[in-house]
Amino acid sequence: MKVIVVGATGTIGEAVVRELGSRHDVIEVGHSRGRYQVDITRMESVRALFTAVGKADAIVSAAGKLHFGPLAEMTSEQFQIGLHDKLLGQVHLALVAQHHLNDGGSITLTSGVLSDDPIRYGASASSVNAAIEGFVRGAAIELPRGLRINGVSPTILQESMGAYGAYFVGFEAVPAQRVALAYARSVDGAQTGQVYKVW
């Protein structure tokens, strides 16, 4: 299969590329690095990506920015960061992908543990991650031509404990390599409308 991985240069993306690369033709896409670049917040940029890459069998997104900060000080603009990047950006990928993937192809988006298990400073992240999962459930039943869509909800990564560990005290961190298996399950499997929790 030809699999587009958006966010390929991130911690999860690199693990996904390693996992899928052994048996698929993986196209690495980053924001400013990778074989192709895309700004997922702009639908035109996503369209240009598919025009450049051509037909594919799957797209995996491990991309998207979130705002973390105290609820008491949260501004509308801060709340909108995750809405416009991790949520709308990934929705853009799905909306465009539905017209460019081969029959039976798959879309895999990334949410996260905070949708179910909140932490301090994570109200925006909880909302955005839940929204991605809701979109997956909603989109799955409308996709034509055997197209599928799933989400992967990772908990904190072992590789990210240095940067974010203080916010996730008591959470069991998982290696990115284990999270990558969930993306493989989505790409190589036959399920749709699922959210694979890795926690």
Next chain:
Amino acid sequence: MKVIVVGATGTIGEAVVRELGSRHDVIEVGHSRGRYQVDITRMESVRALFTAVGKADAIVSAAGKLHFGPLAEMTSEQFQIGLHDKLLGQVHLALVAQHHLNDGGSITLTSGVLSDDPIRYGASASSVNAAIEGFVRGAAIELPRGLRINGVSPTILQESMGAYGAYFVGFEAVPAQRVALAYARSVDGAQTGQVYKVW
């Protein structure tokens, strides 16, 4: 208690006003009608509402627009309608209310059945409703001074079957009066971080 009801002139809002009005001082707020008006999409308008109303013990929101339409034709702009209105608008209410409610006060937002149970043309609604529920879970653990936040997830209303029934074939419609009980449970109860499902 003094309870602000935003969306008071809608089908759910009117039922909530009737349910809460028997024992509380209810302040009815609408977009263009009601005792006070607010544009929930603008944080300044929400701030102005609280300045005008003064201290309160609870705020209930039964407000917010959503886009319904086929996934195959959905544009970024259409997907953003619900993000900026039903989601961000209700988040604005919560962000401002946390600084204006009396100790022990409550915030009650409205999501909807589509977060869990998708329908055709509902991908945006599924995403927005799930996002509201994620925000409720995330915000609940950060609110100070005994403040609480809950969501109410109604299914299709009996009163709305004429307008939307064709999209909800097979769903058991509920009367707005029954949905209003869930808001009462949130306002008069002691729970927080919950989503009360009325379906």
